[in-house]
Amino acid sequence: MTSDTSKPGAIPPPTMLQRVRDSDIWWSFTHSKSAMFAATVLAVLILAAVFAPFIAPQDPYDAAQLDMWKAELPPVWQEGGEWPFLLGTDTQGRDLLSAILYGTRISIVIGLASVALSLLIGMTAGLVAGFFGGMIDNILMRIGDITLSIPTILIAILVSTVVRQLLPADLREIGASAVLIFAISLSSWVQYARTVRAQTIVERNKEYVQAARLLKVPARRILAHHILPNTLTPVLVAATLNFGMAILTEATLSFLGIGMPPGQPSLGTLIRIGNQFLFSGSWWIVLFPVIQLCLLVVVVNLLGDWLRDVLNPKLR
Amino acid sequence: MTVMSIQKMPALSVDRLVKTFDVSAPWLNRLIERKPRQVLQAVNDITFHVPMGGCLSLVGESGCGKSTVARLVTGLYKPDTGDIRFAPGQDGKPLSAQMIFQDPYASLNPRWRVKNIIAEPLRELKLRNSKAEITERVEELLKTVGLSASDGEKFPHEFSGGQRQRISIARALAGEPRFLVCDEPTSALDVSVQAQVLNLMRRLQDEFGLTYLFISHDLSVVRHMSDRIAVMYLGRIVEEGDTEDLFAKPRHPYTQLLLETIPNVKHPHRDRVVAGGEVPSPLKPPSGCPFHPRCPIATARCSEEIPPVRTLASGTRVACHFVTEQ
Numbered sequence: 001m002t003s004d005t006s007k008p009g010a011i012p013p014p015t016m017l018q019r020v021r022d023s024d025i026w027w028s029f030t031h032s033k034s035a036m037f038a039a040t041v042l043a044v045l046i047l048a049a050v051f052a053p054f055i056a057p058q059d060p061y062d063a064a065q066l067d068m069w070k071a072e073l074p075p076v077w078q079e080g081g082e083w084p085f086l087l088g089t090d091t092q093g094r095d096l097l098s099a100i101l102y103g104t105r106i107s108i109v110i111g112l113a114s115v116a117l118s119l120l121i122g123m124t125a126g127l128v129a130g131f132f133g134g135m136i137d138n139i140l141m142r143i144g145d146i147t148l149s150i151p152t153i154l155i156a157i158l159v160s161t162v163v164r165q166l167l168p169a170d171l172r173e174i175g176a177s178a179v180l181i182f183a184i185s186l187s188s189w190v191q192y193a194r195t196v197r198a199q200t201i202v203e204r205n206k207e208y209v210q211a212a213r214l215l216k217v218p219a220r221r222i223l224a225h226h227i228l229p230n231t232l233t234p235v236l237v238a239a240t241l242n243f244g245m246a247i248l249t250e251a252t253l254s255f256l257g258i259g260m261p262p263g264q265p266s267l268g269t270l271i272r273i274g275n276q277f278l279f280s281g282s283w284w285i286v287l288f289p290v291i292q293l294c295l296l297v298v299v300v301n302l303l304g305d306w307l308r309d310v311l312n313p314k315l316r
Numbered sequence: 317m318t319v320m321s322i323q324k325m326p327a328l329s330v331d332r333l334v335k336t337f338d339v340s341a342p343w344l345n346r347l348i349e350r351k352p353r354q355v356l357q358a359v360n361d362i363t364f365h366v367p368m369g370g371c372l373s374l375v376g377e378s379g380c381g382k383s384t385v386a387r388l389v390t391g392l393y394k395p396d397t398g399d400i401r402f403a404p405g406q407d408g409k410p411l412s413a414q415m416i417f418q419d420p421y422a423s424l425n426p427r428w429r430v431k432n433i434i435a436e437p438l439r440e441l442k443l444r445n446s447k448a449e450i451t452e453r454v455e456e457l458l459k460t461v462g463l464s465a466s467d468g469e470k471f472p473h474e475f476s477g478g479q480r481q482r483i484s485i486a487r488a489l490a491g492e493p494r495f496l497v498c499d500e501p502t503s504a505l506d507v508s509v510q511a512q513v514l515n516l517m518r519r520l521q522d523e524f525g526l527t528y529l530f531i532s533h534d535l536s537v538v539r540h541m542s543d544r545i546a547v548m549y550l551g552r553i554v555e556e557g558d559t560e561d562l563f564a565k566p567r568h569p570y571t572q573l574l575l576e577t578i579p580n581v582k583h584p585h586r587d588r589v590v591a592g593g594e595v596p597s598p599l600k601p602p603s604g605c606p607f608h609p610r611c612p613i614a615t616a617r618c619s620e621e622i623p624p625v626r627t628l629a630s631g632t633r634v635a636c637h638f639v640t641e642q
Contacts, residue, residue, distance in 0.1 A: 206422045206423075211417065212440075214413075216440070229425075
């Protein structure tokens with residue numbers, strides 16, 4: 001039985017890179033056209049957003065660079081279009097391409113940060129509820145139930161209005177993104193909490209956890225080293241899909257006027273501004289931010305769907 | 317070995333152990349459906365001793381409370397009443413116990429490398445301090461259980477069931493226990509692999525002077541391993557005696573029935589007493605002797621009176637109204 005494992009000079013353990021390249025996930029990735037397409041597009045979008053200050057022809061936050069005479073210029077290929085305003089300008093003479101690049105940046109940052117924060121809240125709540133059970137479990141999960149019974153947008157509106165009133169006026173502009181992150185994560189942590197709790201209850205009763213408890217390993221370390229890594233798979237899928245959702249929620253809130261201010265527009269703010277000029281003929285102000293938003297959310301969701309299928313053992 | 321070890325102080329004494337589980341529905345369901353609380357009697361008034369350096373086996377059908385006893389002994393469950401006492405070791409502290417689990421697929425964390433799994437007791441119990449010492453000890457343990465040092469780099473899923481059980485044993489040994497609780501360590505393995513693992517466990521017992529509490533439903537495995545056997549039925553011990561004595565002369569009707577079920581190569585078509593009925597639910601145990609609904613010699617007395625445990629001259633302890641000295 002052990003003859004094959006006790007050979008002298010056995011193969012050295014594979015390096016990290018080799019393990020990634022030999023993994024099922026990598027194989028599945030290179031064999032899924034939609035995943036590769038989505039990953040490529042997402043990489044381009046993220047790179048463009050990260051390097052926006054070097055790519056964009058204009059700093060849309062800097063009012064001194066705006067020129068009212070160049071307001072509402074159409075895209076360059078249209079009659080009246082003017083270089084370097086590739087996608088045209090908005091009503092304040094702001095270059096739309098620059099605004100979209102900077103806006104995508106804000107959307108991605110807010111999406112990532114709110115997913116990270118809600119993961120932190122949700123996973124902590126789920127681990128604690130599932131591992132300790134009883135009263136703590138009941139209290140945490142009922143709080144979750146209550147949160148779920150209020151529509152996401154309503155929670156976000158509530159939180160952002162309340163926090164905004166509490167913040168002094170000079171901090172409101174700066175704190176806008178923090179408020180958004182807080183509002184979005186407060187309304188989306190429950191899904192993680194439930195997933196992690198269910199998985200924790202399964203893992204808690206497995207014998208390897210009992211073996212650790214026999215060694216009197218403190219609960220904190222059992223949770224962090226044994227249970228948490230084994231709950232990550234479903235959470236990873238949910239987090240990817242929720243990243244798309246968070247971007248959409250941010251856009252919705254900004255569209256409703258309680259998100260990012262027009263001074264530092266996100267994609268949602270741009271769509272709101274453009275929406276007012278849709279029927280005056282300046283269609284480009286709304287169309288390009290919408291395309292960018294759709295593209296971003298679609299590729300994120302494509303990746304999430306692919307990840308869900310790959311990590312689902314029943315579909316292997 | 318048996319005679320020697322019985323004279324010494326027992327490594328583990330378990331005295332009148334009781335464990336119940338509350339398996340009631342949530343209170344809202346109880347309120348609406350008017351259901352009473354339900355209490356499961358898992359272990360009911362169990363007393364036994366494990367001799368130092370010996371091996372006591374608990375046998376019985378599934379659901380009779382064997383595994384609960386294992387978890388009570390190791391401290392994973394708290395007993396309702398009763399005493400569990402380990403003899404003091406050389407350092408004066410009670411003997412330390414480790415456990416080998418039933419399911420080799422659930423007992424190793426799938427995301428840990430084998431070397432880290434085996435090193436966990438070393439780190440947690442601070443048995444080795446430096447990284448080099450830990451690595452050295454892990455390799456030594458791997459070799460002790462018949463694996464190679466390079467296996468430490470692998471993950472549990474790269475091993476077969478028998479190999480995983482060896483890893484499990486190595487982890488248990490890493491805690492430097494004097495006492496090992498083995499909860500059906502071979503029931504998930506192929507017969508050929510079972511023998512290898514059992515032989516390994518016997519070798520380790522001699523090498524490290526271990527004491528075993530061995531739990532199984534397989535009588536032939538138990539016979540191979542143990543000095544004494546305790547037969548459990550529905551949370552109680554119905555008979556306990558030296559292995560060969562118990563096989564040669566089973567006293568309790570349940571033990572007789574269990575031995576009847578062992579296939580015999582020499583007498584393949586012998587007449588057998590087929591066991592009637594099933595194990596009653598531990599939620600509603602029968603009155604009196606728990607075995608009376610299935611017992612071929614039961615009388616009215618058996619359904620009223622719980623038979624006391626009596627010790628016979630041979631050292632066998634048995635709980636039946638009709639067993640007499642012979």
